Structure formats: C-alpha cells, structure tokens
Amino acid sequence: MKELKILAVVVFFTLLTYWGVEPYAHSVMHKHVESKDFKYEDLKPLKKRGDAKRGAETFVNAGCTGCHGVQAANMPAPMDPISAAASFGVNPPDLSNAGALYDEKFLAALIKNPAHALKVEHKFTEGKQHPMPGFYGVGGDMEQEVADIVAYLKSISKNIEEITPKMAFEDACGRCHAVHYEKWTQIGEKPKFKHKKDELLFDAKVLDYQDYLTKYMGKLPPDLSMYIRSRGEHYISTFMEDPQALLPGTSMPRVGVNEEAAEKVIEYLQDSGDLKRDERDSVGVIVMFYLFVFAFLAYLWKQSIWKELH
C-alpha cells in the first residue's frame, strides 16, 4: 500500500514536469493553426459549368503551352528546366495532373490572377509582375473560358487514385524543393552515373537551377527530406493550405492542393523522413507483449521468494 502511495507521488511529479516542459511549453512557443480542411473559402466557386472539349481549344488559344508542357496531351515543355528557371525564376509545371491534384476554385483563381491565388501578392509590389501572366479571356465570356480550361485539365489528368505520392509531391512541390533522401532534385530524379564527370555536370545543372530559384524566391526553398519529423504532419498540412498563416511574409506560395493530394504529399514526406514507421508499430506491439509477460513472470518469481521473507 505504502509503495503504491510512493509510486503515485513519483508519477505525479514526473507527469507535472513532463506537462510543463512538453505540451505546455510547446503550446506557448508555437502557435497552433487549425486546418481549414482545404476548403479555400477565400476563393470564389466557379460561375459556369466547364466544357472540356471547348477548354482544349481555349487552352491552346490562351497561350498556356508557351510556358507549360502537358505530357498527357503529348505537348512537351517548351524549355528545359534550367532555361525556364533563368527566364521565370522557377520551372513552370507540367499540367497533366493539375486537374486531379488542385482544387478547382484554386485553378480558376490561379488562371485569372496567379499572385492572388498563390497568396504572394506581397512579393509583387511596385510594378513587379508575377512570371505567370493573368488570363483576360480570348474574346468570349471569360468566366466560361476559365471554367472550360479547368474542365479540360480535369479531363486529361489521371484519376486521383492512380496518382502516387511521388507523383503528387513532384507536381505540387518538386520544382522548388529537393528531397535528397529520395534522390529528388528540382530538375528531376538524379540518375546513377558511371563516370564522375557526368555526375558533376548534372550537379552543376542543379546548382544553376537553384541559383535562379534563390534569386526569384529570396532564399533557396529547403530540402524536405526530414521535414515530416522536424515540422510534423499537422504543420506541413496547414502550411501547404496557407503558408502566410504560419510564416507571414514568406515567399512560399499557397499550393492549392485538394485534401487527397495533400495526403499523398504527406505520405511521400513520411516515406522520406519516417520510412520505418509501420515496422516501428508492429515491432512495438511484439515487444510490449513480451514485456507484459516478462513483468507477470517477474512478479510471480518475486512473490514466490518474498513469501518467505515477510
């Protein structure tokens, strides 16, 4: 009985210290931002129903292919990544899966006013223009044309279920963020090289791209290999949703992913920075079972000995 009281005292003071040093202190140091479930409530819903066939034409007429490749429609990117970064600061994304990965309100808003949809208007003041020009229509009802383009993008993309975490990440994040644990650079996955010279040439190209990107963004976007452990799932998810809420003034654009795409990005980052999480769970269960039996047997042994001592 007395020992249980002593144990209660020890546990109480331990938990008190833990609470103060961990949950409480961290809540004071880091603001907690609630997830908005990727609803993008600041963006207006589409006003018209889009037609994908019309959208295919509008897409070409609007000049989108001047910067964007669309592999799914056999339209290659007009420039290689490094030249693109030299011109625009960053490599314009291929739009093959944009329809599946990004929220339709976001896509519509992005087409009309990129800096606004991406929440980077604070970076483009005093006459500075976002490298992607806004869309002012191709002669007809602009809202209809925007809806048509969005519908077209949705029609050519894979289904969200077919999109792997790797594809989602490379699309949504990979043109700015490297993940060297997955051999991902901003210009693509780093291949294996037989000759050192070829490897160095590739590395030099990556560095060139990163220089252009740094100039454009102000800072090189960080390598995300261990971000799932340094920032955690909640932070990354809410950060993608609205970077300004967590880091006011940041150059990082709002990504515009829908909830499924966000989950895939998180899964990719988990596979990079916390690959063995499933094994950790399963081995943990085995070890805990072992230890409970261990404690039970230890108790029986102790009892059989102390019976004679009390």
Place this chain on the structure above:
Amino acid sequence: MAQFEKANSLHEWLDQRLAIDTLERVLAKEYWIPKNINFLWAMGMVLAFTFGILLVSGIFLLMYYQPNVKLAFDSVNYTIMREVEFGWLWRHVHAVAASVVFLIIYIHMFTGIYYGSYKKGREMIWISGMLLFVTFSAEAFSGYMLPWGQMSYWAGMVITNLFSVGSLELNGLVEWIRGDYVPGQAFLDRFFMLHVLLLPLAILGLIGLHFGALRIPHVNNQDGEEIDFEAEAAKYKAGNKKEAKVIAFKPDFLSKDMFVLSVFLIFFFYLVFWHYSFAMDPINFDPADPMKTPPHIYPEWYFLWSYEILRPFPKDPGLVAFGIAQVIFFLIPFLDRSPNVAPASRRGKFNIWFWVMLVDVIVLTVMGKLPPEGIFSTIGLVATVVFFALWISLPFITKNEKAV
C-alpha cells in the same frame, strides 16, 4: 605454486582457479541488504540496466555513424534510420534511454536526499554518485552533438561560449576547446572521442567506486535504522528469514529488482515506440546551419533547471550562480548539520525543505523551457532566489534538529 587437485566438474575447475563460489557468496548470496526498503531502492539496478541499454544501442549506432560534419546528419537520419535493419530501433532506444536515465537519476538522487543516505559513513556513496551525475551530463551533452542537427550545433556553440567566463573574455580558451573558431570538424571529432571512449570509461570506473563505497556502510533502509548486519545475517542463515532484518542480494533483492525493472521497461519501450519527441527534439531534425539560429533554443529537459538559474542575472553574476548550482548538491552531506539518518517526514523543518526543493527544481525546469519573458521570467527569478535561499538555510534549519 598453490596445490591443485583434479576437479570433478567445470564449476569446481573454475572455482579452484577463480574462486567463483566465494565471489557469488560475497557479491550475491551473502551480500546483505535491509529488508525494510521500497521500490525506490531498485532505482540503482534500473540505472545500471539503462546504462547497459545505452552501451549496447550505442555500439550498434557506432557501426554506422560517421563523425564528419558533412556526413554525420545523413549517417544517422538516412543510413541508420532508413537503411540499417533495426537501425531505427537502436536510435530510438538510445535517444529515449539517454533522456529517461536522467529521470531515474533524479529519482535516485532525491530518494537519497529524502532518506538521508548521504551521511554517517555514506558521504563517498553520495559524492561518487554526484560525480556520476556530472559525468553522465557530459556524456549526454557530447552525445547530443553527434547527429549534427540545428540543436547539436547551437547547443555546442552556446555551452562552449560559457567557457569565455563572462567578462574575463577567455575567447582563446573557447577556441581551444573547439579546436576552431566555431563548432566544426575538430569539435565534432573530439566530442565523438569523449562520448564513445573516455567518458564511458570514466563512468565505468565511477560505478565501481560507487558500488565499492556501498560495501562498508551498507545500503540504507526506510527508517534509517542502524542494523547489526552480522547478527541479522546469522538469523537469516539459520533459517529465520521472516524475522531477520536483512535479505540476500540474490535471490531476494534481485527478484524484487527484476519486477521493478520489468515495470520500468514497459514504460520505457512504450516511449521508444510511440512517444519519443521529448527525447528527439524536432529541431534537431534540421541539419546544422551555422548561419541560422533556430527561433527557439533550449537544452534537453534535464539541464533546464540549471539553465534557468543562468538566465535571470546579467552575464557575470549569472555565470557565478550557474557555477554554484552545478556543485552545490555535492555539499549536502556537509551542509546538512543534523546527524539524523531518517526519512524526511520525521525530520521537521527538513521535510519542508525537501518538498520545497523538489517543487522549486521542477518550477525551474519548466521555466527553463519557456521563453524568458513576462510572467515566466518573474517566476524563474523567484524560483532561483528560493533555490539559493534553500541552500543557505540548510545548515541553520538542520543544526538544531531534534534527535530522531
């Protein structure tokens, strides 16, 4: 040359050459411990086992860790955590054990303070134990450098800056400790050496001293009663185990130790698998960046109480306060002027002293983690003043303590 006869078994052969039977008697079967103890007495065994866990997990980490500023971070977070089979397990075990060992050390220390197990012949047990605390602290600090994350780097920067000793501006000394102007390759290599070789050897030696210091005065008991170990052992050996006031280390004390250990292991491994962020701070998953200090920087939880004592004062007084705080616990056998070896609950004012001290170091710990602003600073300052007031008052409140 002693006379050796033919042995009839392997056991007898070994006993003739190594006296294993005598060893077993002296160290286990007839090593007498008081019976009047509680589970807190098992903390020593828990510490020894945890140290063993640290050694074994450390050995496996050592097989893949690279002490090079360019490779260290990835050798831990890529190679060990992703590629090595069970590498993640050794790493999690090592990190959680390094943190939990201090919880057990503090419980063990405060048990000793509560029951007066540092006086009347037990001063060397206390001092060797405090030396172990200091060496474990150095071991923990040097180990924390190794992953070369943001906390590793900046903790290294800040703690080595302490050696400039404030206004003395001993920058040369700081550079000498680092082997460079800032923590870099030389720094990492020498702290790797300390962590892997020199400090573990020192710990092993001090554990030997700590155990040796226990033998003559014997382990204390819940009432601080002075036991005639010879007489009680005789009762035990005569078969009167129920009335003897002592038990044998093996199997009596050992079996209880094992049970307490098993409960500890359930708690420990639960943390290893599912609740480890307190021991593996997220900030250290950012690779070291000498050009950027993290917005929040703090030591591991077990250093927070003394870190907080540094903070309320300007540079030089702060360092003096910090220095005193590191060594003051060594002096408790000499500052406690009462000869009473008894649980604090029976020692009047000392009981108040004990609980105020416990709460005070917890307050200091929590304040040490919080940003030094507003009400947190004020509470921290008050707690620091209370800390020193407690130590100054100890001789006075114990001088005229009633005999128990």
Place this chain on the structure above:
Amino acid sequence: MAENSRRDFMGKVFGGWAALGGLGVLYAAKKTWDPLPSVKAAGFTTVDLSAAEPNVLNVEKWRGKPIFILKKTPDMEKSDRDVVVGKDRFLVAIGLCTHLGCIPAYRPDKKDFLCACHGGMFDTSGDNIKPPPPSPLVIPPFKVEGTKLVLGEEGPEYKKMKEAGLIA
C-alpha cells in the same frame, strides 16, 4: 521443500523468458550487420564488349571487386569457361587470386597472369597453373545481352557453367 522448488521453477521460467528476449536482441543485432540495400542495389554493372581488343585486358569494377575481361586471340586455348559472344570468346573472371585475394597482373607477351604476392599463375582461361592458388579464378554471375555483359545477373550461360561446376 515445496516452496523452494516453486521459487526455483518460477526463477527458471522467468530466466527462460528473459533469455528469449536476449535472443530477440541478438536477432536484431545480426540483422543490423546485414549489407545495406544501397550496397546490394549497386550489385549490377553493365559492360559493353563491342570495343574490346584481343589480348588486351579490360578491368571493370563490380561489387567493389576488379573483373578481368579478356578477349581471346584465335591461338588461345578454348575453354568451357569461356563467355561466348557471337564469334568471340572472352575470359570473364573476378580478378582476385584464389590464394589470398591479391590482383594478379596480366602479361600479354606471355599470355598469362602472374600474382606478385606469392608467385601464383593463371592461364588465359583463368585456370590456376602454378601454386599457391588452389583453384581457378572465380566466374561472377553474368548475363549476355547482345554485345553487352550484365555482371551480377545469373543468365542461362552462367547457370549452365554453374551446374557443370566450372564457375570456381
């Protein structure tokens, strides 16, 4: 006494369960020493044989080891250990002396391999012709793909040689 045997029994059961845990730790420890996935993945090398010249030794690297590739001249003895690619016959072997692992040097004028460490010699089919090496140069797993050789993969030709006991 009954109590003694009960506590001895409990002690043994507890000890046994503890030992089981120890075995678990040893299992994890053994697995920790296994070669890493990145090491095993690097275990394939492709070599283009089309540019090989007769009697000129090409040394490639495979799993950190030197691999001798020697295009045989018409006068060199044919062997069942030869790797046949079209009309050409090649010696393909791990370039480590089967005595203690030094790399033997090829002597194009003498058309043999001489190991500097202890004087062992091999012929152009990799057979050991002078002690101390006890056996021929080992043939690594290989697969012929057109004029390319993939080291690390067990192709049909390799499997045939293996069954005939010719690979080492």
